[in-house]
Amino acid sequence: MAAPVVLAVDVMSGDHGLSVTVPAALSCLEQHKKLHIILVGDQVRIRAALLESRWQPGKRLTLHHCSEVVAMDESPSKALRHKKDSSMRVAIDLVKEGRAHAAVSAGNTGALMATARFVLKTLPGIDRPAIVSTLPAVLRPVHMLDLGANAECTSEQLVQFAIMGSALVTAINGTERPRVALLNIGSEEIKGNDTIREAAATLQQSTLNYVGFVEGDGVFFSDIDVVVCDGFTGNVALKTGEGVAKLIRQFMREEFERNIFTKAGAAAAMPALKALSRRIDPRRYNGASFVGLQGIVIKSHGSADAMSFGHALEVALKEVEKDVPTRISKLLSAAGLKAAG
Amino acid sequence: MAAPVVLAVDVMSGDHGLSVTVPAALSCLEQHKKLHIILVGDQVRIRAALLESRWQPGKRLTLHHCSEVVAMDESPSKALRHKKDSSMRVAIDLVKEGRAHAAVSAGNTGALMATARFVLKTLPGIDRPAIVSTLPAVLRPVHMLDLGANAECTSEQLVQFAIMGSALVTAINGTERPRVALLNIGSEEIKGNDTIREAAATLQQSTLNYVGFVEGDGVFFSDIDVVVCDGFTGNVALKTGEGVAKLIRQFMREEFERNIFTKAGAAAAMPALKALSRRIDPRRYNGASFVGLQGIVIKSHGSADAMSFGHALEVALKEVEKDVPTRISKLLSAAGLKAAG
Known part of the structure; x- marks a missing residue:
């Protein structure tokens, strides 16, 4: 990294708060010598958390005190109106003011998105930001969006998501013309709905490398970089996939713990099972981007541990x-698309 | 089983046709002594397939010749209009005429649904039939619908699906008041859309045992019997789940085949791995019901092998x-709901 990068980290949010966010931030500082982190939250509690480490506030680590925290189940509108000194809000304010390059939070998604939109505003040409994250797949990780910011989407929005996803993959991976697909179903009488068909027609005429429809199972086995869908479908798909992976892990554990022979088998198979576990470890995929904003905001899973939260910090850094x-702005101008509203 | 059950089996459809459907039908006849199967398809080819078995047409096994087959990629409307002597159509006609109790086909879902609706008609009070199937889950298998018949649904239709799913679980499992949930997302600003909120409000007032919303991962870990969603979401969820399971199997195979030590580990772990594989084997969940029709139609995966197709036959029998x-009709009358259109 050339110039120093400054990350504003909301240390208060998430299921585990400071016990996860502070160690993850410090570990990230150890690994990236030009990184600067601003810990945003209750100063007294942050200082207490730092006592257990070799780090003290200084050149690369600063504290930014704030007095409030947005609860994990708090309504987005309430958080936005009444918690102007929350760790979440202040971390995003720091991005707006140019004092940090990105904000990272494990707080409640709805509140974080509402705050990010309100404070940072969307990019010209974007109606609504989207949530994007990577999923493991056979050929290479796939970027999928929207994962829950927009329960209902117009075809114009789906096209904007395609542009944003494409720009993101080009920026992050250097892929010249990322392969973009629309998530659809193929088994019913009419194959999808009007919105998706309209989006497909627009994408076919666009400069993007649009490759067609993909079904739920195809996401993991196709030669694609970006999968586009509305936020309802994307959220259900993401969570269903996580649920199935968790179910298989649980069934596997049960089968291996059945008796002394299966336990011995598990011990013998441990290196391969560990390698497998690493490949599908959801923590390695933690860190969803809110794209379409005039600024970078990364959302960590609320239940993240330090390793997992550290991955979200890496996503922000990248x-x-x-x-x-x-990059997204440039691709939007090149595509010549205008936002609907 | 008290009285004999007659199944009309479309032997021509599916990726593998007679080589799968005929052996599966014969094996089912071996297991159920009061079962009668009508093999629907090309008589010459069926007779050739029977030559390899000890079965000949007789009291429990009859042939019903027809001259056409609906292709796996044929449009539903074309199949409906132009293929009146297809194995799929004739199998459903036999149900309509009272000559069979149920039809089973591995043919193309769209054509099968269109044909079933046209020939059998929906039950009074049902706007559109739905596709329902079971998924593995921690506590017990979960019935999910719709899985792809209706890409867009009204709240009334979602409520009808809830009633049908509930009646199905009571009929099949004897569960007195099946626990019904609506699939939703919980992470965005507004939590779902109007359709789902309206359906939830109606279900809360209904006599069904409605337990609330469930998210994609919760489907596999909650105390629920029936999950209700529109066909687009359901199809994506089902296929994403299948995709993740397949991806994990592939990664596991790769890790076990990495070197001589991991191969030895795999051998030692084989009994547990086999037990796991059996628990999540998609073939054991094959056989989706088309509910809401005046008759029973079961759809097998197109790619089913004989074991898998046999499971679809078992679903029909049950x-x-x-x-x-x-049962569905009775619960519909009890609920006092009327179809919208």
Whole structure:
């Protein structure tokens, strides 16, 4: 990394708060010598958390005190109106003010998205931001969006998601013309709905490398980089996939713990099972980007542990280095698309 | 089983046709002594397939010749209009005429649904039939619908699906008041859309045992019997789940085949791995019901092998024995709901 990168980290949010966010931030500082982190939250509690480490506030680690926290189940509108000194809000304010390059939070998705939109605003040409994350797949990780910011979408929005996803993959991976697909179903009488068909027609005429429809199972086995869908479908798909992976892990554990022979088998198979576990470890895929904003905001799973939250910090760092919002803006202008509203 | 059950089996459809459907039908006849199967398809080819078995047409096995087959990629409307002597159509006609209790086909879902609706008609009070199947889950298998018949649904239709799913689970499993949930997302600003909120409000007032919303991962870990969603979401969820399971199997195979030590580990772990594989084997979940029709139609995966197709036959047999359409009718009358159109 050339110039120093400054990340504003909301240390208060998430299921585990400071016990996860502070160690993850410090470990990230150890690994990236030009990184600067601003810990945003209750100063007293942050200082207490730092006592257990060799780190003290200084050149690369600063504290930014704030007095409130948005609860994990708090309504987005309430958080936005009444918690102007929350760790979540202040971390995003720091991005707006140019004092940080990106904000990272494990807080409640709805509140984080509402705050990010309100404070940072969307890029010209974007109606609504989207949530994007990577999923493991056979050929290479796939970027999928929207994962829950927009329960209902117009075809114009789906096209905007395609542009944003494409720009993101080019920025992050250097892929020249990322392969973009629309998530659809293929088994019913009419194959999908009007919105998806309209989006497909627009994408076929666009400069994007649009490759057609993909079904739910195809996401993991196709030669694609970006999968586009509305936020309802994307959220259900993401969580269903996580649920199935968790179910298989649980069934596997049960089968291996059945008796002394299966336990011995598990011990013998441990290296391969560990390698498998690493490949599908959801923590390695933690860190969803809110794309379409005039600034970078990364959302960590609420239940993240330090390793997992650290991965979200890495995603933020990478998006800053690759200047993702600018890349998206450029591709939007090139595509000549205008936002509907 | 008290009275004989007659199944009309479309032997021509599916990726593998007679080489799968005929052996599966014969094996089912071996296991159920009061079962009668009508093999529907090309008589010459069926007779050739029977030569390899000890079965000949007789009291429990009859042939019903027809001259056409609906292709796996044929449009539903074309199949409906131009292929009146297809194995799929004739199998359903036999149900309509009272000569069979249920039809089973591995043919193209769209054409099968269109034909079933046209020939059998929906039950009074049902706007559109739905596709329902079971998924593995931690506590017990979960019935999910719709899985792809209706890409867009009204709240009234979602409520009808809830009633049908509930009646089905009561009929099949004897569960008195099946626990019904609506599939939703919980992470965005507004939590779902108007359709789902309206359906939830109606279900809360209904006599069904409605337990609330469930998210994609919760489907596999909650105390629920029936999950209701529109066909687009359901199809994506089902296929994403299948995709993730397949991806994990592939990664596991790769890790076990990495070197001589991991191969030895795999051998030692084989009994547990086999037990796991059996628990999540998609073939054991093959056989989706088309509910809401005046008759029983079961759809097998197109790619089913004989074991898998046999499972679809078992689903048909069970639905006949439990007289599922009558149960659904009764619950519909009790609920006092009227179809919208």
